[in-house]
Amino acid sequence: MSRYCSQCGKSLKACICQWIQSLTSNVELVILQHHSETDRPMGTARILKLSLANSYCFVGEDFSNNEQLNQLLNDGQHQHFVLYPGEGSITHNEVAEQVANQQKVRVILLDGTWKKAYKMWQLSTNLHKLPLVRLPDDLQGNYRIRKAPSDNSLSTVEAGYHILSLLEPETDFMPLIDAFNQMIEFQIKQMPPGVFEKNYLS
Template sequence: MRSRYCIQCQKAHKACLCSTIVPLSSAVELIILQHPTEVRKPAGTARILTLSLKNAQCLVGENFTDHDELNALLREPDVCHYVLYPGDDSECVGVIEPPQTEQQRRRVILLDGTWKKAYKMWQLSTNLHSLPRLHLPESLQGDYRIRKAPRDNCLSTVEAGYHLLSAWQPHLDFSPLLHSFEQMIQFQLAQMPPEVRDRYPASD
């Protein structure tokens, strides 16, 4: 019996993202820690990053303190690890840009979930607390208009990844990530009744 979901993007076949994906190169590696409730959400965006970037991977869970795979990655030598999670002791990605060499790679951890769930993941995952924290410029505006956000500058996981990678690698073009994101949004809007769809603002 055929699965309802695409084996690549893990979305329902009619919502498959694969045709919008463009393979991209990035020297900065990404680890996405995804809350279990995000795995099958039609509007989830983390999969765009892992499909587009060879050195991006997704781990599912809530408490990663004793997560064997993550801890093995954190123990790898000659890798600078960071967590993209705002706070009083976090630094803006536009300010910090450590050098990257063949001997010293950069790897950034993103938390994928609602703000409430991401906060719980952060609180539970004590193995992240000793890592340097990063935040994106507060002036950025998200376009995740089909999901509620507490503030205008709240970004989807793929938008956060896009801005991070673009800030640290301005010579590379990561705009295909946003194209896939917009295609996903347009598909979700098309599934809504007109009277519901009209409540959502158009993309800038």
């Protein structure tokens, strides 16, 4: 008998499936996951994958020649954006206008640390022609069990939640955050007494 859940891939003890809700979104998410993130017990991209049936996830570092991704990018029926606060990035409002006009939109998320996400962006030349979109600067993250470069750094599932909520404000995507918070609380409870306070609250 496997010690791991066949759905979420986590150990049976840490299975997150009980907190997952199936959600419908008109905006498709494409998650490009750095290979170092695939086995992290606290990785959050899996929440998006499990919750959103029309999401995609590809693993690697240089996605320039990723056949499946390039097939999506060559789909002329969709407008593609990369959620990345680079030079020349646009606000979500400009993307929301396209969604409101019923244009098909895909948003690409880079799943990795800031350093790894930057490297993925540099290496993946097929992304360079796509417009960049940024989130508002005042968003606060709640990824309490991983060190972040700033208070407004977001986990992948938080970034996905915020961009979907901004583009489709009439849809409730809060179950994504609820599952995320439940996973965080479970992980904190597994830590020896005092470890969380010492390592993450100091």
